[in-house]
Amino acid sequence: MPFINFTDVTTLLLALVLFVLVLFLGKETHKSQIPAIMLFIFLILLVCHAIEIATMPNISEETHFQISRSILVDFIFIFLSFISYLWIDDIQSKVENKKSIDNSLDWFWKRV
Numbered sequence: 001m002p003f004i005n006f007t008d009v010t011t012l013l014l015a016l017v018l019f020v021l022v023l024f025l026g027k028e029t030h031k032s033q034i035p036a037i038m039l040f041i042f043l044i045l046l047v048c049h050a051i052e053i054a055t056m057p058n059i060s061e062e063t064h065f066q067i068s069r070s071i072l073v074d075f076i077f078i079f080l081s082f083i084s085y086l087w088i089d090d091i092q093s094k095v096e097n098k099k100s101i102d103n104s105l106d107w108f109w110k111r112v
Contacts, residue, residue, distance in 0.1 A: 049071045
């Protein structure tokens with residue numbers, strides 16, 4: 001059984017609500033470091049799930065499915081965290097009149 005089981009609906013909804021709240025906090029404070037923290041947390045969760053699946057000697061099929069699904073959800077949250085980091089960084093750079101770290105998604109932000 002994974003230590004954070006994203007196959008459980010309540011855990012997944014709790015993680016999603018926490019992600020949205022952190023994203024809102026980062027947007028309101030104009031700090032790109034806040035979504036970056038969430039990105040690192042999900043990266044750590046991915047590493048922990050990968051270590052967990054690699055070190056279990058006799059793993060049942062159900063546990064393997066749960067950990068694999070949790071790794072998939074980790075990847076989805078990592079992608080969303082990275083995109084939200086770039087978005088908040090763009091907002092922060094416009095507020096502070098600084099150059100953004102990466103301007104390659106300007107065409108996307110103009111449509112959002």
